[in-house]
Amino acid sequence: MITETANRLKSAAPLLSQTTALNDLRLLSHGGTSRRHFNVTGQLSAKVPPTPKPRERVEIPGLEKITWGEKMHYALGLAKPVYPKWERDYKDPRHYNSPPLQEMPLYKEQTCYVFSQRSSVLEGVRQALWLTKANLTAGLPPQILSLAHDPANQIPDQDERVQDVIKRARFWDTTVRRPRKPQYCHTLLNNLLHLCGSLQSTHPALGKRMLSENYTLCVTWERGEDLFQVRGKNGLLLNSMAPLAPLAGKQEVQSTTENVLETFYPISPAIDLQKIHAYKRDNYTGFKDDYPYPHAHTLYFLESGEVIPRLHPPQLRAKMIMFAYGNALARAHRLYGPQPQSILDHPITVQAVGTNGRQFEFVVFQLNTTDLRDDQGIKNQVWLDEDNLLYDFAKVRPLIKKKVVKVPAGLSGYHPETFSKFLALYLHGAVKDGIIAE
Template structure:
């Protein structure tokens, strides 16, 4: 089932916000959002011609603004070219198409993503993955010590900064953990049939960006690193919704390739996994695509298993946190949680054990 599968890492883009409205809060006052002031629309009275400052050739208070004719340059300026209206474009459609990209944050989070993908949420991971995570025979030698070394290498040894940036240590940590998982390839030879593709693309039309005849057409696990700037960072709820949408996109594109464009209940369900992390907290998700018929709410639905907010470690401090001359958090790595990496390893091994 998993032959020809691939690991996929979705690269993140820094969201750009435009036209944001600031929110001011004052004690004892109501909260109001400042809105941009709109210019009053000109009043036109039939039979009366407004007096403008067109003849004066400069602005005059009290006179109306003139309606200037469109200036014809006599040649086409590429820097001031006016494109056609949307209604005049040849590919214009009356029915709108909504695009979900990596900067999209859903207002309702997971609830909205479940409705869009016609899925049912199940808390926790499937029992098959939990059995792999609990079996010590699937571990490698000195596993906990190697994972701690991987965390320290990402947080302390790759930079001389006292507090490294998230966009630096988060991708390094993910690469280190995947490198540790590859140690088990001699024990499970089918892991060699997988590859890691970074910054892949799944278009809004559910068409995959891998080429025809690509030897790894089926995404096994999607990895998402959340290391954006503080104001543009995804909170856990929108991040989990993003995981659902991108995992569903991979499974849906695979179903279209195998079963055609007609909506139907799949003979063999398609399973895709997803792991998201901000360098400290992990989100685990497994999606089972049972149907591509998303028109109605009745009938068979897709299934999603979600294990959320799993800490790999509590703190990684270059300097101790001291308060009132007492060390609150010691320097170095503290609060390592081996269960989180066991789940990470189990999802990597799923299909090969």
């Protein structure tokens, strides 16, 4: 038997390392067994012996086990003692055991669907439009585009300075060959905002704004028979002392009653949202009542792959719509109360900008109603301008294929119209009808 197994080992030697084969031969020569498994032809088999199942513990009622608990040490032939669970008389957060869900103070039978910072909805923008009861309009509103095309609102040497900002983020702001994506995304956005803020001398209203980061938002609303929440920390927020003016007039708002919301049956509108039963029906903006900059102006989102899962462009646009709606709804609840309003006297407008360091997405949300229980009546409005490239390539080394330079080193393919839209959203509210707002 040993000779036959040894011959199999020799035939399988090309598949095994020399050390493993020698160890198996030594084990067989001393009367042991090899751990390797071979089939009938003498080749290695992928089958692994099943792991032995643990023996079931037998409990005999009325029969007490003899344990080694009194001896205070292990004793052969005696059973292992079972001690009662030790309860601490002090609170230790490192060893906290939560009570059952039904015993929690905030437990409610109604399910709440939560949209958080990393929620990746399947249907993207379509799902976000249904959750917010909004109609979509492609492109930015004409009031904002007029700001982008006005030469009086441009920065001196605008194109050269924007290209310097891109080069600094992609080439200069690093001690290694090239910065990582989370690093150059933050650098690019902060420098673009700093460049836009340089117009404060000609637009004094820009000084009545404040940037906020890592603030917590929570807003609750009912959509149909379900309860939804937008909560958590979103991107960088630009607050202002004065609210943005509505972009759609009263007649246009009234005409939204004729629009029909798009459905995606049989997919549930709450797909991919977190389901919870322990929650509060809170509504807060993340700031105190006496905060001097209470109005949300523009949200800035970065999708740099720093946090997993990474959001694709459709999911990033849905996130921008949901958080812009959440900030507007929280402000509406602060002004008009938590009761649903079929139409707001003064609609609330919030903007959003999303980028991955090269591609920019622009969203403008106007909250016309807080009554989202059915699909009838006044609808909210969303303007979406997507897939705007700021530049095509930023290569440290040229891309060469078949001895032909496909993409040269450095910055190539700069698109100035993308930054013009970025600047127009930033200046919105500081310029009114060609007159600088004080």
